[in-house]
Amino acid sequence: MCSRIAAVLRGKNKASYTPHVDTGDFVIVINCEKVTFTGNKLEEKLYDHFTGYPGGLKQETAKNLQARRPEVLIERGVKGMLPKNRLGRKMYKKLFVYAGAEHPHGAQQPKELKY
Numbered sequence: 001m002c003s004r005i006a007a008v009l010r011g012k013n014k015a016s017y018t019p020h021v022d023t024g025d026f027v028i029v030i031n032c033e034k035v036t037f038t039g040n041k042l043e044e045k046l047y048d049h050f051t052g053y054p055g056g057l058k059q060e061t062a063k064n065l066q067a068r069r070p071e072v073l074i075e076r077g078v079k080g081m082l083p084k085n086r087l088g089r090k091m092y093k094k095l096f097v098y099a100g101a102e103h104p105h106g107a108q109q110p111k112e113l114k115y
Contacts, residue, residue, distance in 0.1 A: 002077035004115050005029065009082065009091045022090055028110050029097045033070040037062060047076065071097040 007013055011023030037045070045062040065072055074097045082088040096105065 001035075002074060003081060004113075005074070005078050005095065006081035008113065009078070009094055020087070022087060024091055024094065026094045026108075026110075027096070027113075028103055028105050029074055029095070030101050030103055031099075032074050032097050033066065033099045035066070035070065035073055042066070047072070070099045 005027050008027055009024040011017045011021075011025070014023055016023055036042075042063045043061060046059045047062065047065050049058045049060070050056055051058065060068075062073065075095065078095055079092055082091050096103065
């Protein structure tokens, strides 16, 4: 799912795709608390966070992170697939992830993306 979202953010699904131009669309992801993992990734996959202090490397399993902040699983997965430069940061700002089915973007008339 994250790779498809990253492709839409980059604009790779359009005929006018250009690597150095932001031609992608805005993406709204809802119900991210229902994300499932294959295999034992839910118990074994670790997410790192560094506090900035010596010895401040914190690790958390995907299961704990999904219970605490389910949006982060999608955000981190997509961010890792975008370019690591100014253009990638601009693309990442067009991603909106929500845990429930409600989102405040109804006025923009979003369309469901079928893959």
